[in-house]
Amino acid sequence: MTPVRVAIAGASGRMGRMLIEAALKDEGIVLAAAFDRPGSAFIGRDAGEMAGVASGVSIVDDAATALAAADCLIDFTRPEGTLHHLALARELGKAAVIGTTGFDAAGKAAVAAAAADIPVVFAPNMAVGVNAVFRLLEVAARILDQGYDVEVIEAHHRFKVDAPSGTALRMGEVVAEALGRDLEACAIYGREGVTGERAAETIGFSTIRGGDVVGDHTVLFAGIGERIEITHKSGSRMPYALGSLRAARFLAGRRSGLFDMQDVLGLR
Structure with a gap:
């Protein structure tokens, strides 16, 4: 199976760092891009630096450029940022795994709307x-x-x-x-x-x-x-990261649709 190329949002955050570490160890995943908010002190640094691994992928502040290099967005940031990134993923025809919480009704509706055009796993917990x-x-x-x-x-x-x-x-x-x-x-x-x-x-x-x-x-x-x-x-954020990568692999080859982890795990 061809590895899934992922772009990780919020690369310098606690969850972003864990996702990068997990992605670099997963044979079914390629870390294609990592991005953060403009002005972050981590822009330009190697994405694997905080995990003690040289990844060869630099953290950028241009979400569109990062997504263009990937098959799937993985996002655990904040609702406003996630919706912006999701809109870009929809425009570019990229899959999305969303672990962000705190959406209001309008935000949830926007996620569902995007899933009409791209495949999305949206779950309150990926573990x-x-x-x-x-x-x-x-x-x-x-x-x-x-x-x-x-x-x-x-x-x-x-x-x-x-x-x-x-x-x-x-x-x-x-x-x-x-x-x-x-x-x-x-x-x-x-x-x-x-x-x-x-x-x-x-x-x-x-x-x-x-x-x-x-x-x-x-x-x-x-x-x-x-x-x-x-x-x-x-005990750590690693279970969330591992579940997210599993979700990214689940979306490979799908054209559209709204899914959650129950779908990913075959529990529905």
Whole structure:
């Protein structure tokens, strides 16, 4: 199989560096380009420098030039930047793997619109383990559909800018769908003051931000006399990077369509 040429956005960021390191070790992937925002101190430096490897690919500040050299964009930046990069990928006919979170409804609609012309994997979490948890949550929610309160607890590093995390929200969506509920109507985001008794149909979210926590997620099903907890903890960002490269390989040869990691893993 011909290796997939990828262009990595946000090359100097925490996730960008991990993606570059993973790409340089993957025989099915070629690091074709790496780019960052104009003015970054890393422009012109070797993309593999921070991973201790000479890649022969310099970080550039021109996204269009970077994408022209690749088959697939991989983007974990911010919603505004991702949408700009996605528009360029659409114009150039390039595939896209999007791990960025924090999109509003209009942003999600823009991603879906782009997928009419190019193939896109868009997922709140690219880690294979997390996507296994999504499936486990679906099964658990159907079994524990009566007499159990549901709470989603997530923790991330101090630099994360959106809350709850995209993964936590997707966990809530999976549970709500399995229970036949509308998450938008039943979600409770934090509690303060005299809240009254907990309504049985609600799904609660609690957010922790601090230190260098990569990402911890727990869904708690609390019944009378027992608790069931389904937890995923990330020790590094590498699982997200490896899942993203798997998604890029999945898109090879596809002309268009909107996919997520459940599609990539054959779980749908």
